[in-house]
Amino acid sequence: MQDAITTRNLTKTFGSFTAVDAITFHVKKGEIFGFLGANGAGKTTAMRMLCGLSFPTSGKATVAGFDVATETEKIKRSIGYMSQKFSLYEDLTVRENIRFYAGIYGKSRAFIREKTSRVLQQLRLENEADKLVGALPLGWKQKLAFSVAIFHEPEIVFLDEPTGGVDPVTRREFWNLIYEAAGDGITVFVTTHYMDEAEYCDRVSIMVDGKIGALDSPKGLKETFGVNSMDEVFLKLARGAKRSDG
Amino acid sequence: MKSVTAQDLVKTYGTKKDVVTALNNVSFEVEQGELFGIIGPDGAGKTSLFRILTTLLLADSGRATVDNLDVVKDLKAIRKRVGYMPGRFSLYQDLTVAENLEFFATIFETSIQENYDLIKDIYQQIEPFKDRRAGKLSGGMKQKLALSCALIHRPGVLFLDEPTTGVDAVSRKEFWDMLKTLKRQGITILVSTPYMDEASLCDRVALIQTGNILSIDSPAGIVDNFKPTLLAVRANQMYPLLLDLQRYEGARDAYAFGEYHHLVLKSGFNEAGVRSYLDRSAHEGVEIKPSRPVIEDCFIALMKQPTGAAADNHQPSA
Numbered sequence: 001m002q003d004a005i006t007t008r009n010l011t012k013t014f015g016s017f018t019a020v021d022a023i024t025f026h027v028k029k030g031e032i033f034g035f036l037g038a039n040g041a042g043k044t045t046a047m048r049m050l051c052g053l054s055f056p057t058s059g060k061a062t063v064a065g066f067d068v069a070t071e072t073e074k075i076k077r078s079i080g081y082m083s084q085k086f087s088l089y090e091d092l093t094v095r096e097n098i099r100f101y102a103g104i105y106g107k108s109r110a111f112i113r114e115k116t117s118r119v120l121q122q123l124r125l126e127n128e129a130d131k132l133v134g135a136l137p138l139g140w141k142q143k144l145a146f147s148v149a150i151f152h153e154p155e156i157v158f159l160d161e162p163t164g165g166v167d168p169v170t171r172r173e174f175w176n177l178i179y180e181a182a183g184d185g186i187t188v189f190v191t192t193h194y195m196d197e198a199e200y201c202d203r204v205s206i207m208v209d210g211k212i213g214a215l216d217s218p219k220g221l222k223e224t225f226g227v228n229s230m231d232e233v234f235l236k237l238a239r240g241a242k243r244s245d246g
Numbered sequence: 247m248k249s250v251t252a253q254d255l256v257k258t259y260g261t262k263k264d265v266v267t268a269l270n271n272v273s274f275e276v277e278q279g280e281l282f283g284i285i286g287p288d289g290a291g292k293t294s295l296f297r298i299l300t301t302l303l304l305a306d307s308g309r310a311t312v313d314n315l316d317v318v319k320d321l322k323a324i325r326k327r328v329g330y331m332p333g334r335f336s337l338y339q340d341l342t343v344a345e346n347l348e349f350f351a352t353i354f355e356t357s358i359q360e361n362y363d364l365i366k367d368i369y370q371q372i373e374p375f376k377d378r379r380a381g382k383l384s385g386g387m388k389q390k391l392a393l394s395c396a397l398i399h400r401p402g403v404l405f406l407d408e409p410t411t412g413v414d415a416v417s418r419k420e421f422w423d424m425l426k427t428l429k430r431q432g433i434t435i436l437v438s439t440p441y442m443d444e445a446s447l448c449d450r451v452a453l454i455q456t457g458n459i460l461s462i463d464s465p466a467g468i469v470d471n472f473k474p475t476l477l478a479v480r481a482n483q484m485y486p487l488l489l490d491l492q493r494y495e496g497a498r499d500a501y502a503f504g505e506y507h508h509l510v511l512k513s514g515f516n517e518a519g520v521r522s523y524l525d526r527s528a529h530e531g532v533e534i535k536p537s538r539p540v541i542e543d544c545f546i547a548l549m550k551q552p553t554g555a556a557a558d559n560h561q562p563s564a
Binding site for chain 2: 037038039040135137138139161164165166167168169170172175176179183193194195196199200218229230231234235238239241
C-alpha cells in the first residue's frame with residue numbers, strides 16, 4: 001500500500017540553526033499518527049514543510065504522493081489543516097463557514113448541500129446551523145473546525161494541538177471524530193501536549209532537537225523504554241534534549 | 247488568616263439580549279500560604295476571576311477580598327501586594343531581560359538586589375541571556391522572566407493565569423517544581439490550568455466549568471467523593487470496544503482514558519457482569535481491571551451531573 005507521507009533526510013535550516021535535522025519516516029494510509037516533541041524540538045517547522053508552506057533546505061518528502069518541494073499546490077488540495085489557534089470565521093454562521101471552505105476547495109453546490117446536512121447531524125448542530133460561529137462554545141467550535149477541515153474529503157488531515165484547553169468530555173468527543181475520520185480512510189497527523197492522547201494514536205513519533213528521537217506504537221515505545229505510560233516515555237526522551245527551551 | 251475570599255461573584259458580558267455568564271455565583275476561600283488551583287477548560291471563567299481578584303475588572307455583583315482588603319475599595323493597596331502573571335505574555339518585548347526586571351522593580355519602588363533571594367532560583371536560569379530582548383526568548387524562558395517580574399516586589403499573593411498552557415510536559419514539570427519552592431517561602435499562590443493532571447500538585451483545588459464551581463476540596467478529597475465502581479478496560483480494537491462499552495446496560499459512562507477505556511458502572515453492576523457482556527462480543531485481547539479514579543474522572547462525572555446538583559456544591563468546603 002502506498003504511504004500517505006514519506007520523508008527522507010528532510011532538513012530545514014534557518015541560518016546556522018538546524019530546526020529539522022534529516023528526519024526520515026513514513027505514515028501509512030488511514031493511520032492515526034501522533035507527532036510529539038518538546039517546545040522548540042522542530043514539530044511546527046516539519047509540519048509546515050509537509051503542508052507545503054515552507055520549502056525544505058535539503059532532503060525529500062512526499063505528501064499524498066506529491067513532492068513538497070515542487071508540487072505544493074497539489075498537496076494543499078489533498079490535505080486538510082486545523083490548529084488550536086486557527087478557527088472559523090466567527091461572524092459567519094455555521095452553514096456559511098462550511099459553504100465558504102467547501103467552496104474554496106471547489107466542491108459543487110450539490111455536494112455541499114448534501115454533505116452539510118450529514119455533518120450537522122453528526123455534530124448534533126442542526127439547530128445551530130444558522131447561528132454565528134462566535135456564539136458557539138469552544139468545544140463545539142473545535143469539533144466544527146475539524147469537520148470543516150475534512151469536509152472536502154482530503155487524503156490527509158493535519159491537526160496542530162486541536163484539543164488544547166478543551167474540556168475533558170469534549171476532548172473525547174473530538175477523538176471520536178478522529179476515529180471516525182480514520183475509519184473513513186483519512187490519514188490523521190496530529191500533535192498534542194496531552195500524553196493520554198498519544199495512546200490513542202496507532203503510532204507516535206517524538207522529536208528531540210530536530211531529529212526523530214523515537215517512533216513506534218505506544219505499546220512498543222513503552223516496552224522499549226521500560227515504562228508504564230507515554231508520559232514517562234516523553235519525559236525520558238525530552239529530558240535528554242540539548243536544545244532546551246528553558 | 248484568609249488570604250483570598252470570593253463571595254457570590256457574578257460576571258456577565260455582552261448585551262441584555264445576548265448575555266454570556268463568565269462567573270455564576272462563585273464563592274471560595276484561600277488560606278494564607280496555600281497553593282490553590284483553579285482547574286477548568288477554556289471558557290470556564292478562570293481569567294475573569296483572576297482579573298476581578300487583581301482589581302483589573304469589576305464584578306457585576308458579589309464581594310472579594312485579598313489580604314483582607316476589598317478588591318473594589320482598596321484597589322491601590324491590593325495592587326502593591328499581589329503579583330499577577332497573565333495568560334498572555336505581557337512583558338515589554340523590546341526591552342531586554344534585565345531591563346524588564348529592572349522596570350518592574352522600579353515601579354514597585356524596590357530593587358532587584360533587595361528581593362533577589364526570592365527570584366534567584368528562577369532568574370539564574372535566564373540570567374545568561376539578560377541582555378537579550380524579551381521578544382527573542384523561547385517560550386520557557388519568557389515564562390521564567392514573567393514569573394521573576396511578578397515576584398520582584400515580594401507579593402503576598404501570586405496569581406498565575408494558565409502558566410503551563412501550550413507548554414510541553416517537561417517544562418510543565420519544571421514550572422510546578424518552581425511553584426513548590428515559592429510556596430515554601432510562604433507566598434499564597436492561586437494558579438489556573440486546563441490540565442487536570444496538575445490538580446494533584448495543589449493543596450486544594452476548585453473545579454470550574456462555564457462559570458460554575460463544580461467542587462472545592464483537596465485533590466484526595468475530590469477523588470474520595472467519586473463513589474461508583476470504575477473499571478479500566480482494553481482490547482485489541484479500542485474504538486469498537488468503546489462503542490460496545492457505551493451500549494452496556496450497566497454503564498453509567500464510558501470514555502477513552504489513555505491506554506485503557508474507563509467504564510463507570512451503575513450501582514448493582516460489577517466486573518463479572520462486564521466480563522460476561524464482553525464475552526458475548528467478538529473482542530479479542532480483553533483486559534478488565536478495577537481502576538482508581540483521578541481528577542479527570544471526577545471532572546467528567548461532575549460535568550455530566552444535572553446542573554441542580556452542581557449548584558449545591560458552591561459553598562467552600564473548608
